[in-house]
Amino acid sequence: MRRLTWFNATSLTLGFAFLYLPMLILIVYSFNESKLVTVWAGFSTKWYGTLVQNEAFLDAAVVTLKVAVTSSTIATVLGTMAALVLVRAGRFPGRTLFSGMIYAPLVMPEVITGLSLLLLFIGIGLDRGILTIILAHTTFSMAFVAVVVSSRLMSFDRSLEEAALDLGCSAFDAFRLVTLPIIAPAVISGWLLAFTLSLDDLVIASFTAGPSATTLPIKIWSSIRLGVSPEINALSTIMIGIVAVGVITASLVTKRASLRQQAEERAAAQQV
Amino acid sequence: MRRFALIALPYAWLLALFLVPFGIVLKISLSDIALAIPPYTPTLDLSEGWAGFKDFLAALDFENFTFLTTDDLYWKAYLSSLQIAALATFITLIVGYPIAYGMANAPDHWRPTLMMLVILPFWTSFLIRVYSWMGILSTEGYLNQLLLWAGLISEPLVILNTPTAVYIGIVYTYLPFMILPIYSTLERMDGSLLEAAEDLGCSRLTAFWLVTVPLSKNGIVAGCFLVFIPTIGEFVIPSLLGGSRTLMIGKVLWEEFFNNRDWPVASAVAVVLLLILIIPIILFQRNEQKSREAEG
Numbered sequence: 265m266r267r268l269t270w271f272n273a274t275s276l277t278l279g280f281a282f283l284y285l286p287m288l289i290l291i292v293y294s295f296n297e298s299k300l301v302t303v304w305a306g307f308s309t310k311w312y313g314t315l316v317q318n319e320a321f322l323d324a325a326v327v328t329l330k331v332a333v334t335s336s337t338i339a340t341v342l343g344t345m346a347a348l349v350l351v352r353a354g355r356f357p358g359r360t361l362f363s364g365m366i367y368a369p370l371v372m373p374e375v376i377t378g379l380s381l382l383l384l385f386i387g388i389g390l391d392r393g394i395l396t397i398i399l400a401h402t403t404f405s406m407a408f409v410a411v412v413v414s415s416r417l418m419s420f421d422r423s424l425e426e427a428a429l430d431l432g433c434s435a436f437d438a439f440r441l442v443t444l445p446i447i448a449p450a451v452i453s454g455w456l457l458a459f460t461l462s463l464d465d466l467v468i469a470s471f472t473a474g475p476s477a478t479t480l481p482i483k484i485w486s487s488i489r490l491g492v493s494p495e496i497n498a499l500s501t502i503m504i505g506i507v508a509v510g511v512i513t514a515s516l517v518t519k520r521a522s523l524r525q526q527a528e529e530r531a532a533a534q535q536v
Numbered sequence: 537m538r539r540f541a542l543i544a545l546p547y548a549w550l551l552a553l554f555l556v557p558f559g560i561v562l563k564i565s566l567s568d569i570a571l572a573i574p575p576y577t578p579t580l581d582l583s584e585g586w587a588g589f590k591d592f593l594a595a596l597d598f599e600n601f602t603f604l605t606t607d608d609l610y611w612k613a614y615l616s617s618l619q620i621a622a623l624a625t626f627i628t629l630i631v632g633y634p635i636a637y638g639m640a641n642a643p644d645h646w647r648p649t650l651m652m653l654v655i656l657p658f659w660t661s662f663l664i665r666v667y668s669w670m671g672i673l674s675t676e677g678y679l680n681q682l683l684l685w686a687g688l689i690s691e692p693l694v695i696l697n698t699p700t701a702v703y704i705g706i707v708y709t710y711l712p713f714m715i716l717p718i719y720s721t722l723e724r725m726d727g728s729l730l731e732a733a734e735d736l737g738c739s740r741l742t743a744f745w746l747v748t749v750p751l752s753k754n755g756i757v758a759g760c761f762l763v764f765i766p767t768i769g770e771f772v773i774p775s776l777l778g779g780s781r782t783l784m785i786g787k788v789l790w791e792e793f794f795n796n797r798d799w800p801v802a803s804a805v806a807v808v809l810l811l812i813l814i815i816p817i818i819l820f821q822r823n824e825q826k827s828r829e830a831e832g
Contacts, residue, residue, distance in 0.1 A: 275638045276639065286665070289672065290671070302677055342545065353542070362543075362546075362550070365554050373766070375769055379802060380560065383564060384557040400553075402553075435538065464661050491674075500664040510659070511655070515648070
């Protein structure tokens with residue numbers, strides 16, 4: 265019984281207006297001529313011009329991307345291994361501790377994660393910089409990868425893998441040729457999630473970054489603490505644009521892939 | 537052997553970068569502040585062997601924790617974090633439920649798009665989403681301009697740097713976490729139950745209270761915990777929108793560490809915050825387990 269009553273239509277309209285209006289305003293005012301952000305003075309793209317000439321922002325963007333790519337890749341490998349352990353390894357000494365350590369970072373306040381990692385890095389005498397941010401981001405995002413991948417593994421039909429083993433595959437080949445292609449969508453979304461979390465993180469990066477490496481969120485943070493700035497509006501618009509294009513493309517690709525799969529299954533059924 | 541490697545690698549990583557750091561926080565929370573690098577004492581000197589370890593243990597005390605109870609700032613900050621988190625969670629529920637309900641009742645072919653529209657903000661930078669409200673809520677901001685123009689107010693409202701702005705920020709950024717679990721329970725609901733209730737003489741509103749709300753209880757509880765738990769330790773929202781008048785413990789910890797450089801007290805604040813969080817986390821996991829069993 266689906267009813268799109270006036271009540272439902274209103275709540276959807278108001279709800280999505282609430283979710284999107286603030287970002288829309290930000291985008292519109294990024295094209296504002298005036299330095300006074302809240303007063304409209306005509307259309308201009310000059311803040312984008314000053315933004316691309318701002319080397320501090322560009323440097324921070326490069327550091328952020330390096331950190332995000334490296335940490336999300338390591339986190340995907342470790343998180344997938346952890347998911348395999350959680351779903352497949354059965355009992356082993358210290359299992360409770362292991363699953364506890366996997367799930368804890370999901371609910372841990374960032375200030376605590378950041379503080380504890382900083383104290384560790386200082387304790388072992390590791391200089392703060394790009395390496396320490398990568399280590400920190402890998403640690404908290406591997407938990408998210410593990411959760412995403414393990415939920416896919418739970419619904420995985422193990423008989424496929426057993427068939428491969430019966431047909432003479434080694435355990436590793438069976439994983440590489442059978443399991444991995446099937447869980448690949450979950451592994452990819454795990455990677456994307458880890459990547460976004462890393463791009464987005466301010467708190468943990470602030471604790472673990474040193475003077476030699478500043479990420480984009482830290483840079484944004486230090487300029488918006490004093491108030492709204494037109495350059496940050498321009499930067500936000502670019503970032504929102506990239507995310508929107510990415511998410512819409514990803515959803516179209518998955519939609520097409522699932523349509524193609526349905527078509528192939530239908531074709532296969534007709535041949536039988 | 538291969539199984540051992542599979543377990544050992546992520547295990548070792550988490551031990552070294554998750555558990556050991558906590559041990560260090562706990563240790564420093566029991567230490568004293570000192571004008572040194574690192575700025576606390578005692579430090580464990582392994583070269584002195586067993587005697588050094590015993591001296592180290594003897595020097596630890598709960599002074600920082602007693603300090604937290606004597607200075608008003610800390611317990612007030614914990615209390616006001618809990619209070620803000622609870623009220624914000626409630627407002628998010630009131631705002632989120634109708635949206636989830638509308639999505640569940642929308643035509644089938646709309647739903648993937650609506651779903652994507654709810655998830656999209658989650659992928660956008662948290663910092664930018666909070667920042668976008670600074671321009672709206674400030675005294676000369678867009679909201680005040682609109683209200684002044686419409687003649688609804690004669691003086692600009694002061695919203696930025698008050699707790700109200702913090703509530704708006706929390707509701708805005710955490711709304712998807714409330715909508716998604718409620719939507720997934722509502723979507724699976726059997727519509728014939730509502731028809732049955734109406735056939736038996738329930739008004740639509742009564743049917744909603746007696747059938748829809750109880751059936752979506754698991755989603756409501758999950759959504760509330762997903763908002764409540766991270767909000768307690770929130771730092772960005774109170775710092776950007778709350779001004780100096782809003783007291784939240786995540787901000788206190790940050791300032792204690794970066795501005796006062798009091799590592800032992802910052803660590804003690806972290807330990808107590810964690811102890812407070814354990815209760816809702818355990819309750820949340822119970823709820824998840826129950827709903828999983830109900831589905832299975």
